[in-house]
Amino acid sequence: MDRPLDLSKTHDSHLHSTYLGRGARTVLTVLMFGAMLAGCASPTSVKFARSTFSSLDTETVFVATNRKAIGKSDFDGERGEKIQFSSYAISIPPIHEVGQIEWPRNEPDPAKHFAVIKAQPFSETAGFKQHLNVAIDTPGARTVDGKREAILFVHGYNTNFSEGLYRAAQMKHDFGITSPMTLFSWPSAGKPGLYMYDRDSVKASRDQLADVVRMLTNSKAEQVTLVAHSLGTELLMEALRQMALSNxxxxxxxxxxxxxxxxxxxxxxxxxxxxxxxxxxRDFMVFVSEKDQALQISSFLAGDTNRVGNNIDETRIKRDGINVIDVSEFDGGDGLNHMTAITSPSLVSLLKGMAQSGQRKMLSESGLQTSLSDKLVDTATLPLTLVVKTTKAILNQ
Structure with a gap:
């Protein structure tokens, strides 16, 4: 959610006439988002590098999408009729800063920008699964405890295809993730003013996301990790709910x-x-922040009701064993503190270190407070505290 309000440049212009003007709250939200997101433009299409060099870091991102295709390797915000599969090799520039995506303005320069260096569409699901299984089975892709893992990332609201793709590559690179990552790219319009369109796209995508999760659990992976951001969390939870209801x-x-x-x-x-x-x-984690300005606007749009992401009171979650991780002391790299967990250099470094040293269990102890000063020695933002609380719900019978 880091682009300016721009209703003039889109393939899917008819979406605007349908979804704009749904009351004063929506109009006000459009204006607020437009003002807050101005000046942070990102490209609206996948951009290939014309030339590369051998020393480039690259990340492979597998993709499952129910967007409408435009060409062989790109997709827009329209809703497609089926899931399409592909994989992308994305170069990370040597000047990359943790938490950021170095966007190209026009033609990407791999020395300065994120860029696609190869795209491989799969005409059949079987071909996608075969390539994914090869990646899962690679010895260097195992977890710290030697497990074969598949990771799924579901992006959030106001995210076009290229942004979701580059965000997955940024996360994979910055967190040092060796397990193969699949992006589920659902048809977000990629426009701040089309929040209601995105919410409807979430409803339209539940079954297809559930199918992708089932496919990953039927792969060679021994464990599957599901990650979602922003409005993508509602999509993921709805898919899991449907899977549970049917089983x-x-x-x-x-x-x-x-x-x-x-x-x-x-x-x-x-x-x-x-x-x-x-x-x-086994592990159920929720990253929250009181400083999340995007969720403050979402709360207003929903009638001043709290969202899970800006609620730091774990007692409001009526289920045991969920780790609520309060990152309010950290500043995100997105300006709205809506992507703090994946854009704050200090927090990324802390979480990466914990994951690589097998300290995930540290995030499952009730009331745990981990000081960054115990983990990092070269950050200018010390001391910051990561507060983790585990829910202990008391349900009314």
Whole structure:
């Protein structure tokens, strides 16, 4: 969610006439988002590098999308009729700063910008699964405890295809993720003023996301980690709810972790989704921040109701064992503090270090407070504190 309000440049102009003007709240939100996001433009299409050099760092991102295709390697904000699969090799520039995406203005220069250096579409699901399984089975792709893992990332609101793709590559690179990552790119319009269109796209994408999760659990992976951001968290939770409803309340056994980042999700809705799932995955983490300005606007649009992502009171979540991670002391690199967990250099460094040293269990101790000064010695933002609380719900019978 880091682009300016621009209703003049889009393939899908008819979306605007349908979804703009749904009342004063929507209009006000358009104006507020436009003002807050101005000056942070990102490209609206996938851009290939014409030349590369051998020393470039590259990240491979697998993609499953229900967007409408435009050409062989790009997709717009329209809703497609089926899931399409592909993979992309994305170069990371030597000047890359942790948490950032170095956007090209025109033709990308791999020395300065993120760029696609190769795209491979798959005409059949079987071909995609074959390539994904090869990546999963690569010895260097194992987790710290030697497990074969598949990771799924679901982007948030106001995200065009290229932004979701580059964001997945940025996360994979900055966190040092070796397991293959699949991006589920759902048809967000990629425009701040089309929040309601995006919400409807979430509803239209639930079944297809559930199909992708099932496909990953039927791969060679021994464990599957599901990560979602912003409005993508509602999409993921709805897909998991549907999967549980069709399987006597159970999720696939291979789903070992769910990570929700800045959830744009009503707390009551979240609690109702959780009630359907009998047994939660081993690790269930929710990153929240009181300083999330995007969720403040979302709360206003929803009638001043709290979103999960700006709620730091873990007692409002009516389910045991969910780790609520308060990152309010950190500043995100996106200006709105809506992507703090993936754009704050200090927080990325801390979480990366914990993951690589196998310290995930540190995020499952009630009331844990981990000081950055214990983990990092070269940051200018010391001391900052990561506060983790584990829910201990008392349900009314």
């Amino acid at each position: 006597d309340g159970r999720l696939p056994a291979k789903v070992k972790a769910v990570i929700l980042i800045s959830p744009d999700l009503d707390i009551d809705v979240f609690n109702s989704q959780l009630q359907v799932i009998k047994t939660l995955p």
